Amino acid sequence: METLLNVAIFLPLVGALLVAVIRNEIFAKVASILIGAVVALISLVLFVNFDFSKKGFQFETYVPWIKTLGIGYHVGVDGMAISLILMTSILFLAAYIWSWKIEDRPSLYFALFLALETACIGVFAALDLFLFYLFWEGMLIPMYFIIGFWGHDRKVYAANKFFLYTFFGSLFLLLGIASILVYGYFETGKISFDYFFHLGLDYPLWLELIAFLLFGIGFAVKIPMWPFHTWLPDAHVEAPTAGSVILAGVLLKMGTYGFVRFSLPFFPEASKYYIPLIFTLSVVAVIYAAMMAIAQTHMKRLIAYSSISHMGLVTLGTFAMNSDALNGAIYLMIAHGLSSAALFLGAGFIYDRIHSYHMDDLGGLARYIPYFTFAFFLAVLAGIAFPGFASFVSEFLILLGIFEKFPVWAFVAGIGMVLGAAYSLYMFRKVMLEEESIPEERVEKWKKLKDLELHHAIPFALIIGMALVMGIYPYPFVKIVEHTSKLVFGG
Amino acid sequence: MNWNAILPEAILAIGILTVFILELFLERKHYKFLSVLAFIFVVLSGYSIFFVNYPAKLFFDGFSVDALNLIGKLFILAVTGFVLLSSYDYFSKKNSQYGELPYLYLIATLGLMVMISSDNLAIIFTGLELASITMYILVGLFRREYLSKEGAFKYLVIGTTGTSMYALGSALVYASSGSMVLSPVKEENTLFALGVILIISALALKVSAVPFHFWTPDAYEGAPTPTTAYLSTVPKIGMYFLFVKLTMYLFSAFPDWKYVVMLLAVLSMFYGNIVAYAQKSVKRLLAYSSIAHAGYFLTALTAVDKHLFSALLFYVFVYALATVGAFTVLAILEKKEGWTHHFLDFKGLKEENPVLASMLALFLFALIGIPPAAVFLGKLGIFFGLVKTDMFALGILFAIASLISAGYYLKVIVYMFLYSGEVRHGQTTVSAGEAFTVLGTAFLVIFFGLFPHVVLDFILRALS
Numbered sequence: 022m023e024t025l026l027n028v029a030i031f032l033p034l035v036g037a038l039l040v041a042v043i044r045n046e047i048f049a050k051v052a053s054i055l056i057g058a059v060v061a062l063i064s065l066v067l068f069v070n071f072d073f074s075k076k077g078f079q080f081e082t083y084v085p086w087i088k089t090l091g092i093g094y095h096v097g098v099d100g101m102a103i104s105l106i107l108m109t110s111i112l113f114l115a116a117y118i119w120s121w122k123i124e125d126r127p128s129l130y131f132a133l134f135l136a137l138e139t140a141c142i143g144v145f146a147a148l149d150l151f152l153f154y155l156f157w158e159g160m161l162i163p164m165y166f167i168i169g170f171w172g173h174d175r176k177v178y179a180a181n182k183f184f185l186y187t188f189f190g191s192l193f194l195l196l197g198i199a200s201i202l203v204y205g206y207f208e209t210g211k212i213s214f215d216y217f218f219h220l221g222l223d224y225p226l227w228l229e230l231i232a233f234l235l236f237g238i239g240f241a242v243k244i245p246m247w248p249f250h251t252w253l254p255d256a257h258v259e260a261p262t263a264g265s266v267i268l269a270g271v272l273l274k275m276g277t278y279g280f281v282r283f284s285l286p287f288f289p290e291a292s293k294y295y296i297p298l299i300f301t302l303s304v305v306a307v308i309y310a311a312m313m314a315i316a317q318t319h320m321k322r323l324i325a326y327s328s329i330s331h332m333g334l335v336t337l338g339t340f341a342m343n344s345d346a347l348n349g350a351i352y353l354m355i356a357h358g359l360s361s362a363a364l365f366l367g368a369g370f371i372y373d374r375i376h377s378y379h380m381d382d383l384g385g386l387a388r389y390i391p392y393f394t395f396a397f398f399l400a401v402l403a404g405i406a407f408p409g410f411a412s413f414v415s416e417f418l419i420l421l422g423i424f425e426k427f428p429v430w431a432f433v434a435g436i437g438m439v440l441g442a443a444y445s446l447y448m449f450r451k452v453m454l455e456e457e458s459i460p461e462e463r464v465e466k467w468k469k470l471k472d473l474e475l476h477h478a479i480p481f482a483l484i485i486g487m488a489l490v491m492g493i494y495p496y497p498f499v500k501i502v503e504h505t506s507k508l509v510f511g512g
Numbered sequence: 513m514n515w516n517a518i519l520p521e522a523i524l525a526i527g528i529l530t531v532f533i534l535e536l537f538l539e540r541k542h543y544k545f546l547s548v549l550a551f552i553f554v555v556l557s558g559y560s561i562f563f564v565n566y567p568a569k570l571f572f573d574g575f576s577v578d579a580l581n582l583i584g585k586l587f588i589l590a591v592t593g594f595v596l597l598s599s600y601d602y603f604s605k606k607n608s609q610y611g612e613l614p615y616l617y618l619i620a621t622l623g624l625m626v627m628i629s630s631d632n633l634a635i636i637f638t639g640l641e642l643a644s645i646t647m648y649i650l651v652g653l654f655r656r657e658y659l660s661k662e663g664a665f666k667y668l669v670i671g672t673t674g675t676s677m678y679a680l681g682s683a684l685v686y687a688s689s690g691s692m693v694l695s696p697v698k699e700e701n702t703l704f705a706l707g708v709i710l711i712i713s714a715l716a717l718k719v720s721a722v723p724f725h726f727w728t729p730d731a732y733e734g735a736p737t738p739t740t741a742y743l744s745t746v747p748k749i750g751m752y753f754l755f756v757k758l759t760m761y762l763f764s765a766f767p768d769w770k771y772v773v774m775l776l777a778v779l780s781m782f783y784g785n786i787v788a789y790a791q792k793s794v795k796r797l798l799a800y801s802s803i804a805h806a807g808y809f810l811t812a813l814t815a816v817d818k819h820l821f822s823a824l825l826f827y828v829f830v831y832a833l834a835t836v837g838a839f840t841v842l843a844i845l846e847k848k849e850g851w852t853h854h855f856l857d858f859k860g861l862k863e864e865n866p867v868l869a870s871m872l873a874l875f876l877f878a879l880i881g882i883p884p885a886a887v888f889l890g891k892l893g894i895f896f897g898l899v900k901t902d903m904f905a906l907g908i909l910f911a912i913a914s915l916i917s918a919g920y921y922l923k924v925i926v927y928m929f930l931y932s933g934e935v936r937h938g939q940t941t942v943s944a945g946e947a948f949t950v951l952g953t954a955f956l957v958i959f960f961g962l963f964p965h966v967v968l969d970f971i972l973r974a975l976s
Contacts, residue, residue, distance in 0.1 A: 087963070087964060087965045087968075088965065089965050089968065089969050089972060090964070090965070090968075154883065155883045155884060158882050158883045158888075159883065159884075161882060162877060162882060166929070169926070169929065169930045170929070170930070176930065177926055177930045177931075180926075180930070181919070181922055181926065184918070184922060185915070185918055185919060185922070188880070188882075188915060188918050189915050192911040192912075192914060192915055193911060195891065195892055195895060195911070196895050196899075196907055196908065196911055198892070199892060199895035199896045199898075199899050199907070200899045200904075202896055202899075203896060203899040203900045206900065207900075212896075231904075
């Protein structure tokens with residue numbers, strides 16, 4: 022089992038090298054899909070074999086690496102990590118299949134995505150701060166080129182903005198890591214990057230307060246929390262469809278993952294101390310981003326703002342200091358990864374067919390592409406936390422948890438959810454239904470539109486299928502997520 | 513006397529003489545052979561370091577060998593070797609192959625090696641001058657080009673000011689402490705303080721820290737590109753080894769030295785990084801980036817701490833590797849007809865030379881500090897040391913400055929990869945030496961990023 026986890030991390034990287042060297046279009050596509058499928062299968066096997074009744078991390082591998090600096094190759098997963106890895110691998114598989122028809126430099130495209138997959142899975146599995154940072158930064162360059170090469174009109178601007186914002190966060194994260202390392206060094210006389218070494222240390226309050234902020238800036242940029250969010254709409258609008266899927270589905274979760282994995286257990290006192298700050302920023306994100314979403318006419322921009330809004334809900338749940346809310350937050354990371362990915366797939370499909378994201382150019386599509394309409398409708402339902410989908414379970418848990426101690430905040434967050442339903446349904450109506458406003462010549466054009474093809478249908482089925490399974494039969498997922506909140510709160 | 517201690521220097525000196533004499537008799541077409549011969553002597557000299565018995569002192573304690581300066585010599589020789597191999601084809605393509613070139617590089621290297629292996633301020637001065645004077649000549653080697661002459665002249669005038677400041681500073685130190693030999697002393701009088709400040713300024717000038725940086729952009733831009741690669745790396749390594757030694761034994765005796773260094777560091781980081789944005793030429797941009805890096809390095813000299821120093825020396829070395837790689841790519845590109853290093857020339861480079869463009873991108877990403885390139889570890893190490901020595905604020909400034917720097921490095925990458933070019937410059941040839949340098953430095957930059965303990969452990973052990 023331990024080996025399988027390592028294979029899941031490094032198989033995509035090996036694949037990336039192969040694809041980049043062989044430079045054959047068909048090979049690149051087939052190999053990527055195969056590797057994606059193998060990795061998804063491995064994560065499923067790991068997920069099924071994960072014993073959530075046992076405390077602590079599982080499938081651990083530890084190999085000493087740089088001894089003088091106390092750096093080791095240390096990977097392992099808990100409930101949160103394994104479920105995020107499962108989601109990641111499924112989203113990547115969906116992204117590979119979706120990109121079946123890509124024509125522009127396919128070898129490079131798939132090589133970058135494969136490299137990105139290694140970095141993403143690595144982030145979720147790393148139990149060594151050095152290794153974590155390595156993977157954390159490792160996703161920067163592939164994503165930069167994915168946006169920069171295959172993006173739309175303002176791709177250079179968006180790619181640079183993405184890079185600089187994220188790099189800004191990473192530098193503070195690095196400073197944070199340095200500061201807790203120094204404390205560890207003064208306390209025990211040795212430098213160690215190991216997760217458990219730092220978990221065992223009791224930091225003084227002043228250090229917690231500083232280090233929490235330093236880590237927090239790093240994570241907040243990635244999530245993104247208001248006011249660090251402005252890179253996200255640009256990056257999403259300009260990124261190619263598969264890039265948006267990974268960006269919204271996986272990269273954003275790294276920030277909230279970091280909060281749960283590092284900030285909460287390392288700095289418990291500081292986490293309590295900063296609750297007002299985090300709550301304010303989160304609620305502003307929830308409401309403000311939802312209002313911004315309502316004002317958009319660009320589909321991708323709307324979905325991007327809805328992501329910010331949902332991530333605000335995740336941070337709310339994370340810092341409610343309540344195991345229900347934390348369970349819900351982790352659950353929402355996965356649920357939102359799936360639902361936003363499905364929505365971006367929908368937007369991407371429409372762009373492929375009609376070459377526009379603007380709602381003014383769309384309308385009344387339901388009559389001409391019924392299968393797609395069905396899939397997109399399911400995606401919208403998943404996005405607005407309709408019962409039966411994963412996000413329903415998670416948002417319910419979050420609100421339940423927050424309500425216990427912070428009823429007012431829970432009420433405000435609830436408003437955000439109502440707004441979420443409003444803008445999502447508004448988008449669906451505008452794009453798919455509203456037939457009155459479309460001119461004649463468009464109808465002629467849209468009669469010739471092709472409906473979903475196989476390489477569109479499979480990703481939709483994978484993602485929405487998983488969201489449905491998690492919504493209808495949440496028991497194993499909630500159990501596995503609870504494994505983490507028990508670790509964090511020590512219950 | 514223990515002659516074994518000067519084995520590396522002796523071999524290098526023999527190499528210099530051999531190349532010098534051969535150059536008198538050989539014809540022009542054999543000059544490539546001279547570079548290779550010089551490279552062989554560099555390798556031999558580097559190899560001989562492993563046979564030196566240390567610690568040792570000779571020449572009436574004027575020349576001392578310990579683990580730290582042996583590591584310094586190894587670094588200096590390694591980077592010199594890369595530069596030598598990358599240089600010959602560039603000069604022959606530019607139709608200005610001078611036979612002096614290989615031994616001039618060797619002489620400068622010899623000067624630096626002498627400089628770092630002495631504890632005597634006077635002998636340090638000798639080594640410094642030997643290296644500096646040689647480098648003035650190296651910069652002005654394109655004697656028919658205005659830019660090269662201008663750069664050399666500026667470098668000469670300002671560089672000489674620097675060495676005279678050093679001379680005056682050591683005289684003052686001698687006047688107040690009665691000794692030219694470095695030893696852990698505690699002196700608190702104005703004369704000593706003035707001497708220390710003068711020496712710090714002189715070294716700051718040599719590492720091109722603001723406000724002593726004025727020679728840097730012109731000298732870097734005017735010099736032949738392989739020489740720029742040499743100039744921006746090898747002397748820097750030597751200087752920082754010297755700086756570390758002087759900080760330990762001289763500067764720290766004057767407690768306020770850290771504020772002087774701090775000021776230099778902060779000014780250099782921000783000035784270098786901000787002015788770099790205004791540059792139109794990539795070569796000049798890298799010159800400003802080296803000013804900014806001088807600032808980063810100086811932050812590590814604000815306290816006497818083995819972790820800071822080891823991080824610094826590691827950082828300087830991997831920075832040197834990445835910089836030599838980047839300049840070598842520029843040198844290869846410069847062999848194209850009409851290439852000026854202007855940003856517009858780089859537009860769409862990935863279509864013409866995908867491999868060269870990717871290599872340059874790799875070096876630039878390394879300089880930004882993205883892991884797994886080793887420069888990132890240098891940054892982490894300095895952060896660690898700064899937090900450890902209670903200079904957290906400086907760490908934050910460092911982080912902000914390196915964020916600013918990411919923008920202009922990215923600009924080059926954007927021009928190469930994300931824009932498509934209008935001007936075609938045609939293909940360029942890559943000689944075996946250049947290929948070796950580019951691939952070798954790229955490999956080492958990544959390798960030391962993943963396995964830093966290969967060198968870091970030795971530095972740490974030498975320092976403690």
